[in-house]
Amino acid sequence: MSVKFARMGAVLAVLMVCGAVFAESPLAFYPFIGNANDLSGWTGRNATVNGASLTADRLGTPNRAYAFTANGQSISSPLQQGNGAAINAYSIAAWFKTTSADTDGNAIVSARGEDTKRSLTLCMSPGFGGIPAGRIFFGLDTANVGFGVFTNAAVNDGNWHHVVGVFSSGGGAITNGNFSIYLDGLSASVTPVSVGTPGDAPVTNTSTTLIGKQATWGDGSTWNGSLGQIAIYNRALNAGDAACLHSATGAMKSVWNFDTPGDLEGWRGLNQIVSGPVQLKGQMQYTTADAATDPMLGSPMMSLPRAQGNWLKVRAQNGTPATFAMLFWDDDRNADFTGGYERGYAVNPSDTQVSEYWADLSQAGAFWSEATIIQQFRFDFPNHGGGLTGPVKVDQIAILAEGPPAPTVASVRRHDPAGSAWTDAEQVSWDVRFSHSMSAASAADFAVVTTGSAAATNLNVVRVGPTWYRATVNTAGKGTYRLNVVTGGGAKDVADQALAVGFTTGETHSVDREGTLITVTPVGQTQIRTSLGARVEMAVTATGGAGQLASRWLKDNGAGFVDIPGALGNTFVIDPVVNASEGKYVCAVTDGEVTAYSAIFTVTTDARMPAAGGLGLLLLAAAFGAGGVSVLRRRK
Structure with a gap:
């Protein structure tokens, strides 16, 4: 079925959190997943690594970033600045780590292949305008011109940081105010730098993009440290975009843990969800509608590189009778969720605990393997058949590069x-x-x-x-x-x-199974009506068991049967009968392994009728009946 209306709702929901950064693909996106391929969804923009080596990223994941350890190293992209178009708005986002105190212009991203080209350059301490060491510069860079802003805070502390450099102009003379920088998701305090005359916007430049080096500054401009996840946009990212990129809740997010109170991380119900979803106790919880046949939820909109992983992992409790679930995806090739772009997997029916399910998405063949960017997931949990009514609790949804460990x-x-x-x-x-x-x-x-x-x-x-x-x-x-x-x-x-x-x-x-039983038989009547001051005797016989038998008597106190102190043996005598003597009595016989109970004895007097026998009476009456022989077999 079409869920375009629901997708639009999901777009609006995620825009409130992450802005348009995830609804529109970047010009180029280099997540460095083992290589420098572009995963923006465009073609012909894979980069070439020149000497840099793979290293761990900010999360400690190996082979997800590049280390630049010697002058001259770089990563070259065929992307022309702005894709060759005139630029009035442009953004560069990157993760970086360095301890360098150099002031030679450690470049992050630039596009100045020739001295006269006008590059929008993101770098650290370029060596002009008195910019101190460890400060990030973003601005226009051309012959005898360095014009833009730099951060007041130094960020060469050896920790990973996220930076977004933004250029935004309505045309005409370029000013320092056309440039801004976000550091670690927040608007950075900056100082303008004005070396030379920058000219007017729009900016045109046919030079290709260089990562980790500025071509005209020489080998000394090589980045000294690590770079990860670089994205280039032909628009001005805003504060929400920058915050979302820094918190990893958008384009590349592929693990949803639902750990933050009240935060569904962009997921929402699309069809036949009668209650929820809500975030509760570290889970996304919801209830499917009565007689549901196709319940579904939608992920936030995203620009998730399909190559980031082939394995679906779901930790969830399926309280419905369904035995099957599905994951659908909407990628850069199809306009909406379409048959074939799906992977089914078995789930436990009417489960009482959270279980862990894995599915190999690559088994969907070209429907998965030929996708470039996943724009949204549809989570049909459960799926198929009628009457799929019940509660669902989801601990985690994840798209992972590696499959499960060996089973235990x-x-x-x-x-x-x-x-x-x-x-x-x-x-x-x-x-x-x-x-x-x-x-x-x-x-x-x-x-x-x-x-x-x-x-x-x-x-x-x-x-x-x-x-x-x-x-x-x-x-x-x-x-x-x-x-x-x-x-x-x-x-x-x-x-x-x-x-x-x-x-x-x-x-x-x-x-x-060797037939050892205990049989407890009342002697005489079990319904005893007497007078105050009289004498009453209750007795049983007991046979069987695996060893010596021991008997004790219990009385119902209204909440259950409790032992009568000193009342041992097969006979129990009340002499004289008083008002408190009225009630329910039972004899328990044990061989040390199992216990058998007699039928219930009821004592009443002419003075008044007894109250109901309570919970213990109900339980024993159900088990043994109102009288006769009580036989207890070893419990099943």
């Missing part, structure tokens, strides 16, 4: 019976949770370890969802059953990786 087992927990008490169940089962999406697992990946005379047969494993499997065995004998996960059995994740290690610390079932 997160937990093995009892499913049926769920409790730890002894049982005589003919079958027991476990829920097995893997660290992330699996493509295959079978009985060959599991082994049941028993103690005592317990024996397990007919191990059966079924897939509940991609991270969730259920194993069941038939039981015999008496002892414990533990389900181990073993390596070498063929289990693989969605990246075709085998289990990294086995798992031997899961929950155990305690099973007794």
Whole structure:
């Protein structure tokens, strides 16, 4: 379905945060993802590296920036300044790091291939106009002219900084006021520098772009440090654009963690979302509509280089019965979300916990691999079928360069019976949770370890969802059953990786199939009506059990049954009966492993009728009935 109307809403939402910087592509964008290719979406603008070497970026990610360590090194782009057009507005954005105290014009970006060309140059301490060391200059640079502004603050402290140099003119004589600089997302305090006469706007220049060096200043103008993520725009970026580029919440953002209270990071509901989305407890939470068939959310608008990653990672809890989800993308080749530009992946149905799902987007073939810039994602979680109603909690959505690590087992927990008490169940089962999406697992990946005379047969494993499997065995004998996960059995994740290690610390079932039971039988009536001052005797017989039996009596105090001090043995006597004697009584018999309960004895007097027996009465009455023989088998 078309969601163009929803995309426009998403554009408006993101513009309030990030401005038009992400709604329009730059002239050139060099994120330095292992190379100097241009990922703006335009063609023919890949750059050539001349001596600079790949290094870690501001986030510590290797091979995402370039280090300039010797004079003469540079990165040359075929982009002509302004793409050869006359310029009234221009912006250069870059990340940089240096400790240099040089005043030789350490260049970040320039376009002055010949001495007479008029370059809009971004550099540090160019050596004219008395600019001190460590200050960023942005201005017009040509023969005998250096005209613009420089920052009052020094930024050669060895830390990563973000800079945006902006030129904006309505035409006519160029003034210092036509230039501004943003540092680390904020408008920088600047000082004008006026060497020579800059001439008029618009600025024309057919020289190509050079990164890390200014061609006419010689090798001494080589940047001394590291540069990362350079973008060039044929318009004037504003304060919101600069702040968003610095905070990494826009063009290149590909991980959404929803950690900031109240901040959905630009995501919004598009279809069949009845409640939310809201940011709550470090998650994006929402509820799909009744009988939903195609719920969807939209990402913020972006200019995300497709080459930044091929793997989708989603950490989420799917509270709907759906077993499938989809990710759609709108890239620079299609005008809207279109069939084929999608990747489906399995999810756990009606899940009670957050699970981690991975999908290889490259499996969509050319629909993904031939895209250059992703402009928006559509998150259909869940997807397909009718009645997909329920809550969803999303911890993270990420597009990553690397796939998942080798899979491991997160937990093995009892499913049926769920409790730890002894049982005589003919079958027991476990829920097995893997660290992330699996493509295959079978009985060959599991082994049941028993103690005592317990024996397990007919191990059966079924897939509940991609991270969730259920194993069941038939039981015999008496002892414990533990389900181990073993390596070498063929289990693989969605990246075709085998289990990294086995798992031997899961929950155990305690099973007794040898027929040891406890039977508790009331002696005489269980409904006893008497008079104040009379004597009342309640008694039971008890048989079976695995050892010596011990009995005790309990009375319902209105909130539940509690032990009567000193009331031990199979007989309990009240003599004389008083008003407080009225109520519900039960005898508990144990062999040290399990406990059986008699039917409930009820004592009333002619003086008054007793109140209701409370929660404990309701529970025991439901379990054992109003009278007769109570037989407790080991709990299932």
